[in-house]
Amino acid sequence: MLKLDGIASFVAVAESGSISEAARRLNLSKSVVSERLAEIERVLGASLLHRTTRKVSLTEDGAAFLEKAARIIRDVDDAVADMAERRGTLSGPLRISAPVTFGRMHLGPALYPFLAKHPMLEVTLDLDDRRVDAASEGYDAVIRHGGLEDSRLVAWQLAASQRLLVASPEYLAQQGTPGTVDDLQSHRGIFYTNRGVADWRFEGQQSALVVRAKTAFRVNNGDMILDAALAGLGIALLPTFIAGAAIKSGSLQVVDVGLPTATEYIYVAHPEGRRASAKLKELVECLRQAFGSPPYWDVCRHPM
Incomplete structure (x- = not known):
C-alpha cells in the first residue's frame, strides 16, 4: 500500500x-x-x-x-x-523564495510579526537573487522585484518600486555630475547581472531610451551594488528600498538626468493552476500593510 x-x-x-x-x-x-x-x-x-x-x-x-x-x-x-x-487558524508549510537584499532589509521585518501571530505556520524562506522556477522547484510563492516575465505565474502587486540613479559625492566631484541621458555614456556604471544587458532604461516622451555606460562593475547582488556605489566606483541604478538610507544620509546623491526610469513593482506570485491558500492571501495582506502605499522606503514621498 x-x-x-x-x-x-x-x-x-x-x-x-x-x-x-x-x-x-x-x-x-x-x-x-x-x-x-x-x-x-x-x-x-x-x-x-x-x-x-x-x-x-x-x-x-x-x-x-x-x-x-x-x-x-x-x-x-x-x-x-x-x-x-474552519478553526480560524493558519497552519502548515509555506515555502517562499525572495531576493536576498529585499528579504534581508524589508521582508524579514514584515514577516516576523506575521509568524508570531500565526505560530502553527511552518514558513521556509529561501533568499536567492536568481529567478527561480516556482512550479518546478516546489515553491508556494515567489516574491520578486521588476517585471513579470513568467506567464505561468499568477501575481499580486505588493508595492511600487521607485529606482534612482545614484553615485557617491566623491565620484561626482571627480568625474562631474551628468545632467542629461547623453552625458551618462561617458561615465562608469555599476550593473546588476541578473537583468542581463548592462544598460539603463528611461521613459522618453515617445519610447523607452536605453543608455549603456562604461562598465565599472557587474554583480548579481543588490547589497554589493550599493557598496560599490558608496566606494565611488561609478553610477548605479538602485531601487529606493536599497539606496534610501544612503540617500537620506548624503552618502549617495541622486543623479537627475531629466527622465524618469520605468516604474517597477514588488510582487508576490504563485504557480498558475494552484489555488491560492488562505495563508498566502493573509501573508500578502500583511506585507501590503507593512510596506504601505506608497511604500515607506520611497525617499521622494516619505522622510526616511
Whole structure:
C-alpha cells in the first residue's frame, strides 16, 4: 500500500532533481528519503527515477506517475489548510523564495510579526537573487522585484518600486555630475547581472531610451551594488528600498538626468493552476500593510 510520506518524498525529489535537496525541503535525512523512494518503487513494481552521482531524473513511468502524485500532495495540503481555516487558524508549510537584499532589509521585518501571530505556520524562506522556477522547484510563492516575465505565474502587486540613479559625492566631484541621458555614456556604471544587458532604461516622451555606460562593475547582488556605489566606483541604478538610507544620509546623491526610469513593482506570485491558500492571501495582506502605499522606503514621498 502506498504511503503518503513516500509520495511526498518522490514529488520533492522529482521537482528538485536531487535527493539531497528534497531531504532539505522535507527536513529529513537523505537516507530516509532514499528508503521512502525504494519502498514506493517496490510497491508500484516500477522504477520511477534514474539515479546518477550528479543528478536524479524521471523514468517514463516516473513522469507518468508524477502528475497525479503531485496533485495528491497538493490536495492533501489544501485539505489540511481548509480544516485549519474552519478553526480560524493558519497552519502548515509555506515555502517562499525572495531576493536576498529585499528579504534581508524589508521582508524579514514584515514577516516576523506575521509568524508570531500565526505560530502553527511552518514558513521556509529561501533568499536567492536568481529567478527561480516556482512550479518546478516546489515553491508556494515567489516574491520578486521588476517585471513579470513568467506567464505561468499568477501575481499580486505588493508595492511600487521607485529606482534612482545614484553615485557617491566623491565620484561626482571627480568625474562631474551628468545632467542629461547623453552625458551618462561617458561615465562608469555599476550593473546588476541578473537583468542581463548592462544598460539603463528611461521613459522618453515617445519610447523607452536605453543608455549603456562604461562598465565599472557587474554583480548579481543588490547589497554589493550599493557598496560599490558608496566606494565611488561609478553610477548605479538602485531601487529606493536599497539606496534610501544612503540617500537620506548624503552618502549617495541622486543623479537627475531629466527622465524618469520605468516604474517597477514588488510582487508576490504563485504557480498558475494552484489555488491560492488562505495563508498566502493573509501573508500578502500583511506585507501590503507593512510596506504601505506608497511604500515607506520611497525617499521622494516619505522622510526616511
